[in-house]
Amino acid sequence: MPLLERIQGPEDLGDLTRTEMDELAAEIRDFLITHVSRTGGHLGPNLGVVELTLAVHRTFTSPHDPIVFDTGHQSYVHKILTGRQGGFDDLRQRGGLSGYPSRQESKHDWVENSHASAALSWAEGMAKALKIRGEKDRTVVAFVGDGALTGGMAWEALNNIAVQDDLPLVIVVNDNGRSYTPTVGGLAQHLAVMRTDRRYEDLLDVIKRNVSRAPLVGRPAYELLHGLKIGLKDVLAPQGLFADLGLKYVGPIDGHDEPAVERALAQAKDFGGPVIVHCLTQKGHGFRAAEQNEEDRFHAIGQIDAHTGEPLSSIVTATWTDVFAEELVRIGGRRDDVVAITAAMLHPTGLNRFAATYPDRTFDVGIAEQHAVTSAAGMAAMGLHPVVAVYSTFLNRAFDQVLMDVGLHRAGVTFVLDRAGVTGSDGPSHNGMWDMSVFQVVPGLHIAAPRDGQRLRDALNAAVDIDDAPSLIRFSKDKLPDDIEAITHRGEVDVLYSSEGRPRVLVVAYGQMVGTGLDVGRRLTQQGIPATVVDPVWALPVGEDLLGLVADHDLVVTIEDNCVVGGVGARLEQAMADHEITTPVQTFGIPDQYLAQGSRGEILTDLGLTGQDIARSVVEHMLRLDRLPVPSPTEVVRPERD
Numbered sequence: 001m002p003l004l005e006r007i008q009g010p011e012d013l014g015d016l017t018r019t020e021m022d023e024l025a026a027e028i029r030d031f032l033i034t035h036v037s038r039t040g041g042h043l044g045p046n047l048g049v050v051e052l053t054l055a056v057h058r059t060f061t062s063p064h065d066p067i068v069f070d071t072g073h074q075s076y077v078h079k080i081l082t083g084r085q086g087g088f089d090d091l092r093q094r095g096g097l098s099g100y101p102s103r104q105e106s107k108h109d110w111v112e113n114s115h116a117s118a119a120l121s122w123a124e125g126m127a128k129a130l131k132i133r134g135e136k137d138r139t140v141v142a143f144v145g146d147g148a149l150t151g152g153m154a155w156e157a158l159n160n161i162a163v164q165d166d167l168p169l170v171i172v173v174n175d176n177g178r179s180y181t182p183t184v185g186g187l188a189q190h191l192a193v194m195r196t197d198r199r200y201e202d203l204l205d206v207i208k209r210n211v212s213r214a215p216l217v218g219r220p221a222y223e224l225l226h227g228l229k230i231g232l233k234d235v236l237a238p239q240g241l242f243a244d245l246g247l248k249y250v251g252p253i254d255g256h257d258e259p260a261v262e263r264a265l266a267q268a269k270d271f272g273g274p275v276i277v278h279c280l281t282q283k284g285h286g287f288r289a290a291e292q293n294e295e296d297r298f299h300a301i302g303q304i305d306a307h308t309g310e311p312l313s314s315i316v317t318a319t320w321t322d323v324f325a326e327e328l329v330r331i332g333g334r335r336d337d338v339v340a341i342t343a344a345m346l347h348p349t350g351l352n353r354f355a356a357t358y359p360d361r362t363f364d365v366g367i368a369e370q371h372a373v374t375s376a377a378g379m380a381a382m383g384l385h386p387v388v389a390v391y392s393t394f395l396n397r398a399f400d401q402v403l404m405d406v407g408l409h410r411a412g413v414t415f416v417l418d419r420a421g422v423t424g425s426d427g428p429s430h431n432g433m434w435d436m437s438v439f440q441v442v443p444g445l446h447i448a449a450p451r452d453g454q455r456l457r458d459a460l461n462a463a464v465d466i467d468d469a470p471s472l473i474r475f476s477k478d479k480l481p482d483d484i485e486a487i488t489h490r491g492e493v494d495v496l497y498s499s500e501g502r503p504r505v506l507v508v509a510y511g512q513m514v515g516t517g518l519d520v521g522r523r524l525t526q527q528g529i530p531a532t533v534v535d536p537v538w539a540l541p542v543g544e545d546l547l548g549l550v551a552d553h554d555l556v557v558t559i560e561d562n563c564v565v566g567g568v569g570a571r572l573e574q575a576m577a578d579h580e581i582t583t584p585v586q587t588f589g590i591p592d593q594y595l596a597q598g599s600r601g602e603i604l605t606d607l608g609l610t611g612q613d614i615a616r617s618v619v620e621h622m623l624r625l626d627r628l629p630v631p632s633p634t635e636v637v638r639p640e641r642d
C-alpha cells in the first residue's frame with residue numbers, strides 16, 4: 001500500500017522511519033507531477049518544498065502551531081499532508097481545491113491572500129497574540145520564499161520582529177534563488193553569498209569523509225560536527241544581514257535534506273524567540289523538465305505531458321500580452337526616453353521582449369510594486385517616460401504611490417495592467433477587478449480599456465505621449481478578440497453598432513466586454529428596442545462626445561469587467577449628473593464580492609454578465625420605463641436561450 005494513502009493528517013508522519021520518509025517524499029513528488037500536469041498550477045514551487053513541508057509538519061503540530069504561507073502558491077504539499085489528496089483532481093477549478101490556502105477547506109489553513117510579502121506581518125501579529133494570551137506552548141511558522149522577501153512589507157515585519165526577543169515565531173526561508181526568474185537585488189545577492197560560501201561546507205566535507213568512516217563513533221561524531229556546522233558558519237561565513245538585524249539565524253540548510261531541516265527546525269523551536277531558518281531548495285526539484293526550464297522552473301504551468309513536461313495545448317493565437325509586448329518594442333525604437341519596469345514578472349507581462357532589445361532600459365525591481373511606482377515617478381521627474389507593467393490586482397498595493405508620487409506630481413508614467421477583470425482560477429485575490437474603481441480617483445489619471453489589439457496599440461502610443469499625467473491601460477487574461485472596427489465615430493467615441501430607427505438604448509461597453517455589449521445590442525434590436533453600441537476606449541476622462549450621445553437616448557447601459565461599485569459606469573453616471581443629463585443609467589459589472597475560483601466563463605455566467613442576461617434585464621428595465629404593464633412572465637418574449 002503506498003505510504004501516501006496512510007497519511008490522512010500530519011499526525012500520521014510521526015512514526016515513519018527515515019526510509020519511509022524518503023519514500024513518502026518520492027511518492028509526493030510523483031503525486032504532484034501526475035496531478036498538476038493534468039490540471040495546471042504551480043508545479044515548480046511545490047516540487048521545491050516537499051522535504052521542507054514534511055519537516056515542518058514533523059516538527060510542529062498544525063494547526064495548534066499555525067503555519068502561514070507567503071503568497072500561498074506553494075501549499076500543495078501542505079494540503080496533501082492535511083487530508084486533501086482527493087481534491088487535486090479539481091485543483092483550481094470551480095467547487096474544487098483552491099490553489100492557495102483556504103480556511104473553508106481546512107483548519108490547517110490560515111492566510112488566503114495570494115499577494116506576496118504579507119506572511120511575516122501575519123505571523124508577527126499571530127505570534128504577538130499568542131504571547132498576549134499567554135499561550136506559551138504554541139509557535140507560529142512562517143513559510144516565506146526568497147522572492148517574497150524582496151517585498152517591502154517583509155522588511156516592515158522583520159523590523160518589528162527583530163526587537164521582540166520572546167516572539168514564538170520560526171521563519172522558514174525557502175530560498176530557491178528565484179521568483180519566476182532569478183530573484184534580484186541586494187538581498188538576493190546577500191542570500192547568494194550565504195548560499196555559496198563553501199568554506200565551512202568544504203571543511204565539513206573533509207570531516208565527514210574522515211570522521212564518519214571511523215567505526216562505531218564515526219556517525220555520532222559526524223552528527224555532532226554537523227550540528228556544529230551552524231557555529232562554524234558564524235565563524236567562517238559573513239554574518240548574515242538577518243543576524244546583523246539581531247535576528248537568530250540558522251542555516252543555510254540543504255532544504256532537500258529532510259532530517260537536516262528537521263534538526264534545524266527543532267533547534268529553532270526550542271529557542272523560544274524569533275528564528276530564521278534559511279533553507280536552500282531547487283524550484284522544480286525532482287522533475288528534470290522543470291529543473292531545466294530556464295524561464296521560470298515551471299512556476300505556473302498549464303496542462304503538460306507528465307514525462308516530458310511539454311505543453312499539451314500549444315498556444316497558436318496572439319494574446320493581449322503579445323500585442324502589448326510587441327508594440328512596446330516598436331515604441332522603444334522611436335522613443336529612447338521610454339523605459340520599462342516589472343515587479344519580478346518579466347515574462348508574464350511580456351517585458352522580456354523589451355528587455356531583449358533594450359536591456360539597459362528594462363528594470364526588474366523584485367516583488368516591490370510600491371517601489372516600482374515611486375521609482376517610476378523619479379524617472380519621470382528626470383525626463384523619462386516609464387511604462388510600469390504589472391498584473392491589475394498587484395497594483396492595488398501601490399495605490400498611495402500612484403496617487404501621491406505619480407498623480408500629485410503629474411508624472412508622465414504609464415501603467416499597463418495585464419490580467420484585468422475576472423481571471424478565475426487563481427481565486428479571489430487574483431481577479432483584476434478593482435483597478436478602474438481604485439485608480440479613477442487619482443486626479444488627472446487617464447484610463448483606457450482597449451477592446452482589441454488595434455485599440456491597445458493605439459492606446460499605448462497615445463499613453464506614452466501623455467507626459468503631464470499618469471495613464472493606465474488595462475486588458476484581460478481572456479482570449480484576444482479579432483479587431484472590432486467602428487462603423488462610424490461620434491468624435492472620440494467609436495460607434496460599433498446601431499439598429500434602424502431612433503435608437504432608444506445606448507450600450508457603452510468597455511474593454512473585453514465590448515463583445516458582450518454587441519450581443520446585447522443585437523438582442524435588444526430583436527426585442528424591438530433599437531439600440532446603439534459604443535466604445536469610448538478611454539474610459540477616463542469622460543468625454544463630451546459620450547455625454548452628447550447619452551443625452552440622445554432613453555436609457556444608458558454600461559458594461560465593464562471591473563467592480564461595478566465606483567466603476568467607470570458609475571463615473572459616467574456621475575459625469576452625466578454633473579452635466580444635468582437625466583437619462584436613466586443601468587450599470588453592469590462585477591459586484592463588490594470576493595469571487596471564488598472557477599473559469600472566467602463560469603464566473604461571468606454566475607454574475608449574470610452574459611449578453612442574454614444583460615439584455616433580459618434591459619428589456620425589463622425598458623418596460624418599467626415605458627410604464628407598460630409588465631406582462632406576466634409567460635408573455636415576455638425572452639431572447640431565445642443559446
Ligand SMILES: Cc1ncc(C[n+]2csc(CCOP(=O)(O)OP(=O)(O)O)c2C)c(N)n1
Pocket residue numbers: 045071073074114115116144145146147148149174176178179180283299343344345367369394397
Ligand atoms: C504582490 C504580488 N506581486 C506579484 C505576485 C506574483 N507572484 C506570485 S508567486 C511570485 C514569485 C514568488 O517567489 P518566491 O517567494 O521566491 O516563491 P517561489 O515561487 O520561489 O517558491 C510572484 C512574483 C504576487 N503573488 N503578489
Ligand SMILES: CC(=O)[C@@H](O)[C@H](O)COP(=O)(O)O
Pocket residue numbers: 071073114299300348419423426477
Ligand atoms: C502565484 C501568482 O501570483 C502567480 O503565479 C499567478 O498565479 C500567475 O497568474 P497567471 O497564470 O495568470 O500568469
Ligand SMILES: [Mg+2]
Pocket residue numbers: 145146147148174175176177178179
Ligand atoms: Mg523563490
